[in-house]
């Protein structure tokens with residue numbers, strides 16, 4: 001579905017008048033070339049493969065709440081520096097994106113309406129290095145998982161894998177900066193990064209780790225270098241524009257084998273999570289675990305909700321289970337997708353342990369992959385867990401016409417009682433706001449994220465309001481019990497930053513101090529992750 005909104009009035013950044021703005025943009029065009037600076041005069045939500053860089057294509061409030069005034073396309077680190085210097089001279093807010101997909105978390109949109117979006121993806125999309133001996137790469141912001149995967153194939157490096165997230169159209173660098181995950185043993189993208197180049201908010205460029213030592217040959221090998229490690233300051237932050245980033249690439253393990261287990265009862269969740277914990281920490285479960293609720297599996301069929309249920313309120317569980325009976329693996333409450341790596345004798349040792357442990361749950365079933373057709377979702381997970389990018393995942397967004405989605409993403413220990421507590425919070429709030437929920441537990445190593453996707457109709461303001469209120473409610477309920485989110489949509493960043501408030505908000509104060517020091521004019525992505533520069537702070541921007 002597409003919505004197009006033609007607008008003649010450009011959203012100006014607050015505090016800048018029309019004349020100054022036009023002068024500033026004319027100057028930017030002079031510096032960068034006319035064709036690399038575009039006014040935002042049209043909003044088109046597009047779809048995944050044609051994602052907008054002007055606003056949030058999955059907007060959970062009005063389409064032009066979080067909207068850019070202008071999009072600028074730098075072609076090099078030097079051009080990024082020029083733009084940053086320009087922004088300082090006019091005090092115009094700028095907001096960097098790589099590809100700008102970031103679906104469910106705000107897409108390409110700036111937090112501050114009227115900011116200038118720096119779209120690094122269009123022109124800065126070179127793979128600067130793939131080192132087949134060290135198994136590393138160095139990429140610019142515009143390199144997608146698809147592009148990196150294809151280049152590795154083209155160069156014949158069969159021994160190298162890329163770790164890919166659920167959908168492969170995003171930026172390798174952007175996903176890592178926002179601390180996204182993938183599904184090989186290299187699934188923690190931030191952990192696997194090594195070395196960055198960053199343009200600071202005042203225009204200086206730094207290289208982190210070994211990159212600070214001229215003539216080094218270990219920038220992508222040792223992330224720490226010497227002294228304090230600065231890298232964390234540039235993740236989920238507004239302290240700089242990252243222009244290069246290195247990563248470790250996983251060696252091809254030689255062979256791999258996906259498995260799927262189903263569990264019958266909703267209450268099995270608690271026992272199952274307690275079984276998963278020691279297996280995951282010991283890496284018997286080798287990749288980031290995907291434990292999905294059956295509702296999400298039904299959603300993946302790609303049919304609208306009205307196909308299953310015409311009533312109001314949440315779709316009753318009985319309708320979901322009835323639909324699930326028609327799926328290849330039959331009805332159940334939870335599905336565990338995993339993969340074992342390496343040659344048969346190595347895999348089998350682990351698979352046997354997993355089987356023995358999972359089968360302790362009454363009614364547990366191992367689904368035989370040979371019974372599943374080639375278009376079964378199982379093979380999507382199989383591709384993703386073996387480093388092949390895919391785009392099937394978002395099929396559940398069709399649940400509502402003109403569907404959008406937003407995620408509640410709390411972190412907890414891998415414990416049955418925590419899983420149950422979060423599951424209860426999500427269900428109660430979704431019940432209260434008449435929203436269906438699509439939950440997946442994603443087990444990192446010692447922690448898990450519960451990802452609850454809420455799908456809504458982008459054209460239905462009541463449903464959007466409900467989705468926002470529901471998210472806010474879940475965030476509050478979770479915080480009261482000691483759970484915080486790992487990532488969030490622009491609309492909830494202040495609320496969530498506010499929940500990380502130990503010792504009278506000491507962490508946020510520390511971030512603000514660094515922000516004011518690095519970005520005295522407050523031009524870089526104001527408000528990202530709840531961090532506001534001094535001249536915005538306490539002036540009604542927080543929401």
Ligand code: ADP
Nearest residue numbers: 096097098099100101102170171174175241242
């Ligand atoms: P993807 O398309 O992979 O989902 P995005 O390009 O949308 O990722 O990036 C996700 C978020 O990370 C952005 O909203 C932005 O806050 C931040 N980000 C992305 N690229 C950069 C960058 N090069 N420098 C600084 N921050 C960035």
